[in-house]
Amino acid sequence: MPRLFDPLKLNALTLPNRAVLAPMTRVSAEPEGMANEMMRDYYQAFAEGGFGMLITEGIYTDTAYSQGYFNQPGLATEAHRDSWVPVVTAVHQAGAAIVAQLMHGGAQTQGNIHHARHVAPSAVQPDGRQLSFYGGEGPYATPAEMTETEIQEAIEGFVQAARHARAAGFDGVELHGANGYLLHEFMSAEFNQRTDRWGGDYKARLALPLEVIRAVRDAVGADFVVGMRLSQGMVTNSRLKWDGGVEAARDRFVTLAGAGLDYLHVTEYDASAPAFDGGPSLAAIAKECVSIPVVANGGIATGAQAEALLERSEAELLAIGKAALANHDWPIRVREGIGLTEFDYDMFSPMATLSNELGWRGTHGRSATRNG
Numbered sequence: 001m002p003r004l005f006d007p008l009k010l011n012a013l014t015l016p017n018r019a020v021l022a023p024m025t026r027v028s029a030e031p032e033g034m035a036n037e038m039m040r041d042y043y044q045a046f047a048e049g050g051f052g053m054l055i056t057e058g059i060y061t062d063t064a065y066s067q068g069y070f071n072q073p074g075l076a077t078e079a080h081r082d083s084w085v086p087v088v089t090a091v092h093q094a095g096a097a098i099v100a101q102l103m104h105g106g107a108q109t110q111g112n113i114h115h116a117r118h119v120a121p122s123a124v125q126p127d128g129r130q131l132s133f134y135g136g137e138g139p140y141a142t143p144a145e146m147t148e149t150e151i152q153e154a155i156e157g158f159v160q161a162a163r164h165a166r167a168a169g170f171d172g173v174e175l176h177g178a179n180g181y182l183l184h185e186f187m188s189a190e191f192n193q194r195t196d197r198w199g200g201d202y203k204a205r206l207a208l209p210l211e212v213i214r215a216v217r218d219a220v221g222a223d224f225v226v227g228m229r230l231s232q233g234m235v236t237n238s239r240l241k242w243d244g245g246v247e248a249a250r251d252r253f254v255t256l257a258g259a260g261l262d263y264l265h266v267t268e269y270d271a272s273a274p275a276f277d278g279g280p281s282l283a284a285i286a287k288e289c290v291s292i293p294v295v296a297n298g299g300i301a302t303g304a305q306a307e308a309l310l311e312r313s314e315a316e317l318l319a320i321g322k323a324a325l326a327n328h329d330w331p332i333r334v335r336e337g338i339g340l341t342e343f344d345y346d347m348f349s350p351m352a353t354l355s356n357e358l359g360w361r362g363t364h365g366r367s368a369t370r371n372g
C-alpha cells in the first residue's frame with residue numbers, strides 16, 4: 001500500500017512523495033503576464049515546505065482569447081517564457097518538481113489585455129456573476145461561438161505554451177480541462193451545442209481535448225510530463241454533473257488517458273464523496289480504469305485524509321489547495337506531526353503573498369498565524 005511519503009515515478013520524474021500543490025490562481029503577475037519575484041518566493045515556499053510536485057496557477061496560452069483574468073501569468077510569448085525561469089529554478093533548487101497548468105478561459109474569461117472578444121464552443125452565457133475576487137464585475141459576457149480558424153489557433157496556443165514550458169525548465173504541463181474553462185466547456189453538454197466535428201454526444205465532445213493532448217504530446221516529446229485536470233462542477237455552476245454516469249465517466253478517462261497523458265487530475269468539492277448518486281468517488285472511478293497515476297483533489301486537509309485515499313486505492317497523488325494556503329509546509333508538518341493551521345477565509349487573498357503574511361519561513365516548530 002503506498003503511503004504519503006513514498007516516492008512515485010511519473011514519466012521521467014521521480015517525485016519524493018505524494019503531496020502535490022493544487023493549482024491556485026493568484027493574479028499576481030505583471031500586467032503583461034510576466035511572472036515576477038513575488039511569485040518566485042511564493043512557489044519556492046511550497047517547495048521548501050516539502051511538496052513533491054507543484055502545479056502552478058492556470059497560465060494563459062495565447063495572445064488571442066485565452067487570458068481569463070487580469071494579472072494572470074502567461075506562457076504565450078517568449079517574454080512570458082523567460083519570466084518563469086527564476087520560478088522554476090528556485091523550485092528545483094528546493095527539491096520539488098513543477099508543472100505548468102495551461103488554461104484557456106473560454107466563456108469564463110473576465111479579463112484579457114489582448115482582446116475584448118470572448119469565445120467558447122457555443123454562445124452560452126455562464127450563470128452567475130464574475131469573480132470580484134479576481135477583479136470581475138457583473139454578469140459574464142455571452143461568448144461568440146468559435147470558428148474553425150479560432151479552434152485551430154487555440155490548439156496551436158496550447159502547443160506553443162507547452163513548448164515554452166519545456167524551454168523554461170518546467171517538468172511538465174497540466175491541460176486544464178476542469179472548472180468550466182474552455183476544454184471543459186467543449187466536453188460539456190450544457191456549453192457545447194455544436195453540430196460540427198467538435199460537438200455531439202459525450203464521446204464526440206472529447207474531440208478538442210483529444211486533439212490538444214495529441215498535439216501537445218507531439219510537440220514536447222515522450223519524456224515530458226503531460227497531465228490533464230477534469231471536474232464535473234464549474235466555477236460558474238458547481239452543481240453540474242457529467243451526463244452518462246459511471247460508465248461514461250470511465251469511457252472519458254480511458255479515452256483521454258489513451259491519447260498520451262501521464263496522469264489524470266480529478267477534482268470534486270470532496271475528493272472522497274460519491275461522484276453520482278451513491279457509489280465510488282470520481283477519483284476511484286478513474287483509478288480503477290486507467291493505468292496512469294490519478295491525482296485526487298478536493299477537501300483534503302489532513303495527513304489522515306490523504307493516507308485514507310491512498311489506502312482505499314482511490315489515487316496515487318493528493319493535491320492540496322486551501323490547506324496549503326494555510327500551511328505552505330503542509331507535508332513537513334504532516335510528516336513530523338506538527339499541528340496544522342486551520343484554513344480560514346481571511347487567508348483567501350488572491351495574491352501570492354501568503355508565505356510572508358503568514359510569517360511562514362522558519363516557523364516549522366511554531367503554530368503559524370496570520371500575523372506570524
Ligand SMILES: Cc1cc2nc3c(=O)[nH]c(=O)nc-3n(C[C@H](O)[C@H](O)[C@H](O)COP(=O)(O)O)c2cc1C
Nearest residue numbers: 022023024025057058267297298299300320321322
Ligand atoms: C484561490 C483559489 C484559486 C484557484 N485557482 C485555480 C486554478 O488556477 N486552476 C485550477 O485548476 N483550480 C484552481 N482552484 C481550485 C483548486 O485547485 C482546488 O480544486 C480547490 O481549492 C479545492 O481543493 P482544496 O479543498 O484542497 O482547496 C483554485 C482554488 C482557490 C481556492
